[in-house]
Amino acid sequence: MSVRLTELTTPALVIDPGALDHNLMTMAAERPGAGCRPHVKAHKITALARRQAAVGHRGFTCATIAECAGMVAAGLGSDLLLANEVVDATRVGALVAAGARVTVAVDSDATLAAAVHGGVREVVIDVNVGLPRCGCEPADAGRLAETARGRGLEVRGVMGYEGHVVGLPSRERRATDTETAMAALLVAHGAVGGELISGGGTGTYDLNRWVTEVQAGSYVLMDSAYGQLGLPFRQALFIVATVISVNRAGGYAVADCGLKALGMDHGNPTIAGATVRFCSDEHVTFSAPALPAVGDRVWVVPAHIDPTMAYHARVSVLNPALDAVDEQWEIDLRGW
């Protein structure tokens, strides 16, 4: 493809291939092979999952049934973990019946029954390790595993996501709080058994030494929230926007990247050398010491990668010089 960056309709999601490769290699070195089960919810792109598989990570984590189905359709369904509870597992069962391997998280008798009813064969017991979300109490994990096995399910182990820890600014605090969270998970694993102890994320990818696999997702593209933690991963994803209005008296400019192009739960995006004032549906208003001109392009970094990707239909992978598009990837794991 020979589309120049300046020809892309904006807002345009783009990937810096050098930063992407750096991130892929950094994780593969620290957590080789099955030590990382990349979470596809962060990027929702089977073409990018294929890159992760190419550096050794052949198992993947999914958050939705649609992500599982898309991964299977792309030939990447040899070992998927649906790290989330589902009440209707029939679509998962259909994938399993067709030959895919999909292990499903269960944290209650109801979700366990849904797995059985839906035709799921393998589960992990999802354990609450401190984040007020899904997961059974650690003390209940053994009973659930026993019930599951009694109903014919294979219990592959446990998962417990320390989501309340992965974003803490202090590395030392992340280390100690991860240890606390994983102590609870290991208690559960002692009662459950199985080869999998799954957990962790980008913020604890090298600190969580208790899991057999980390479910990191954001590391591969990154965002400004994780960018503040001093991790060795580089910002690989940007939204290229066009400046459409400049108010020199007011000291601000406006570019065409707004709320429908950006996950906003972690706050405003950032623009290098500028201060973002606010976002509207299709605008970002920012001030800067040297204001750009109408027609200039700016590179916007989202605060939170996952809900940003879910807004876009495709992403352009740039050439190393970052001035043309090498290839376009469909963001093909969206929806439910």
Place this chain on the structure above:
Amino acid sequence: MSVRLTELTTPALVIDPGALDHNLMTMAAERPGAGCRPHVKAHKITALARRQAAVGHRGFTCATIAECAGMVAAGLGSDLLLANEVVDATRVGALVAAGARVTVAVDSDATLAAAVHGGVREVVIDVNVGLPRCGCEPADAGRLAETARGRGLEVRGVMGYEGHVVGLPSRERRATDTETAMAALLVAHGAVGGELISGGGTGTYDLNRWVTEVQAGSYVLMDSAYGQLGLPFRQALFIVATVISVNRAGGYAVADCGLKALGMDHGNPTIAGATVRFCSDEHVTFSAPALPAVGDRVWVVPAHIDPTMAYHARVSVLNPALDAVDEQWEIDLRGW
């Protein structure tokens, strides 16, 4: 269609048809016909725009070129206002050349030149009335109009959006601040001329007596932010979610409606009778005096409608009893 609500895959965007009709009729009574130019950015659905046209509003406001193109493709392109600046107007020019009427906002010599270059024939002068975003200074509007006419463009009038006013909690304050903003717009209109004075939004739809047309969008579906203003519009849009985990000891439950189903710039969504604690990518954690059971459905109201719609591929219009789907509408104006 005879799909029962309980059969919908969640999270599922749904419309209450009674509330929708009420909102359509309320606006059509207050601002009949050309007095309202509904903004399609709020819902991004041509089928819903057709309903708005059926009650008399035949002109529409768009925020993106893709919205214009989609409206033209749906046969709703007889009078579109692209209420936003564009630097590359060639796609707009192509729509105009094919017979659509698309009027484009310009606020600078650069965007005016882009309109000429792209084949646009009609423009409005976009005037800054207090919101730090697009729009020229009121004092510059006459010069821009003169330049535009000198370059062969038809100048239909002015627009100025009081976006800094529409969400203010106090109705009295909205009234006075709208008057101030519109005083600036009327100065500009005095210099520009033309039949259009376009502005306003859902929060000022009945207060802004200076514009010839209000660009209201949210009124037709509503959200919890506008819901706090005491407007006569009803909540017509909900996201039906399934409870997937309940922690009775912790006093909370988790449903499958998260950051990828919700515009989050205005904060957390609401659930009647519950307190939302936080949202994750695919989860909303909430506490309630009476916790639901796993498998129960909850109805989630987004804080901001526009970026919520942009996440979803379709919406189900329910029957009057709200227990089955009458029809499904594609959210066909997404992207750029």
